[in-house]
Amino acid sequence: MWNALPFRSALLVVLVASVAAARGRDVNVRSAYIHGRQDERVVRLYVTPEAATVLRFQQPCVAAGTWLLGWEGRFEPVACAGKRVLVEPLQPLEPEERFILRVLLADGTEVPLTLVGATKEEGRWPDQQVNVFIEPETREALQEQLKNARKREDGLLEDVRRFHRQDTPDHALAKLLASGAIKQTPFKRWRKRVFKGEGADTTVQIYSGKAKAAVLFTVTNRDPSKPWRLLETRLVTIRPGEDPEPYVFGDTKPFALRSDREEIAPGETGNVAVVVDGRAFRTDTGSARLLLEIYREDGWRQAYVLLDERLARE
Structure with missing residues (x-):
């Protein structure tokens, strides 16, 4: 010095x-809404070794039926605790890499998710918390969607104000x-x-x-x-x-x-x-x-x- x-x-x-x-820093929290049949569900998670990703479900997960394919040496062991699943990479994922995570819920529902590497691109920032809704028509899910819509609207208005201030x-x-x-x-x-x-x-x-x-x-x-x-x-x-x-x-x-x-x-x-x-x-x-x-x-x-x-x- x-x-x-x-x-x-x-x-x-x-x-x-x-x-x-x-x-x-502000925590990057988003919600994922799963539609359609079980084999049609596709949810991507953007992960990085710089931050753990927590998945929150509406019901408890089953540790014995929750697994990550090919995790050895690339991820910490997937942790299942109550309604939460914790995912943490040990090293950055290459752009072409994909890892499949399957979460088994208490009612027997299997939720497949795809893990990809986070980037600086909008919409691909690291996920720190993802709230997963299996039945998006429930009152809780609809309230969450309304809250997210209002949040996006507030964000757009703030962007307009910020651009004006910076001119x-x-x-x-x-x-x-x-x-x-x-x-x-x-x-x-x-x-x-x-x-x-x-x-x-x-x-x-x-x-x-x-x-x-x-x-x-x-x-x-x-x-x-x-x-x-x-x-x-x-x-x-x-x-x-x-x-x-x-x-x-x-x-x-x-x-x-x-x-x-x-x-x-x-x-x-x-x-x-x-x-x-x-x-x-x-x-x-x-x-x-x-x-x-x-x-x-x-x-x-x-x-x-x-x-x-x-x-x-x-």
């Missing part, structure tokens, strides 16, 4: 955490930074540091601009098999003398974010750019330093930067 600069030149401090506190000049500047077109922006580089972290190397470049500051994180994924994905970015106020390790509960501030790709493949490099308006440094009592953090998909903090309002020069 890089030590802080002397006080006279310390407009900012950059630290990259190779080991940091994990952050929570700003600051987002345009962040896009230029992320694409490498720094000369087309009004920013001047203030500091640059390179850090070695767990699974990834990060180059942090801090820019000063007229009434704005900017930070460019360039991440090189050193993991031999897993892609690097951005989970969350935070910009919060930090009190004088407050330690940014492990977590700061300051007031959140707005910012513009752009990245040049959805994920960074093993051995490749990608950019995450953030633009901060000078007004974000202002508080009711004057001004404050800001803590900018980026978290990768597994919930670990990849890097954080302390920003001083003098970066957003007039």
Whole structure:
């Protein structure tokens, strides 16, 4: 880790955490509705070794009649407990691989399911919990379908609001930074540091601009098999003398974010750019330093930067 600069030149401090506190994520929960005859039922489960998948049924499962074909060496033993079945791969599944899971329920119903590898594609994210309904015409299932429909509608409305919020000049500047077109922006580089972290190397470049500051994180994924994905970015106020390790509960501030790709493949490099308006440094009592953090998909903090309002020069 890089030590802080002397006080006279310390407009900012950059630290990259190779080991940091994990952050929570929303659980990916969905429902599967099984129609037709038993031999026509096809339900796909998207699994990954990064997360276990729990199946929830409306009645208890029978452990003796629940099995996964060809699981040895590829999965943990399938666990059947009450109305739940637990599936956990030991390694990623190849795109062409398919595994058949059969679950026997207490009333003698057999439920076949197909296990495939999860991907970043919409609709194929890792399943962490799947609620399985055998008789979708029941009141419970219909209520679940109505709840999911409302959830999808709320998600679409939020997407519209988010796209509207992101159509700003600051987002345009962040896009230029992320694409490498720094000369087309009004920013001047203030500091640059390179850090070695767990699974990834990060180059942090801090820019000063007229009434704005900017930070460019360039991440090189050193993991031999897993892609690097951005989970969350935070910009919060930090009190004088407050330690940014492990977590700061300051007031959140707005910012513009752009990245040049959805994920960074093993051995490749990608950019995450953030633009901060000078007004974000202002508080009711004057001004404050800001803590900018980026978290990768597994919930670990990849890097954080302390920003001083003098970066957003007039």
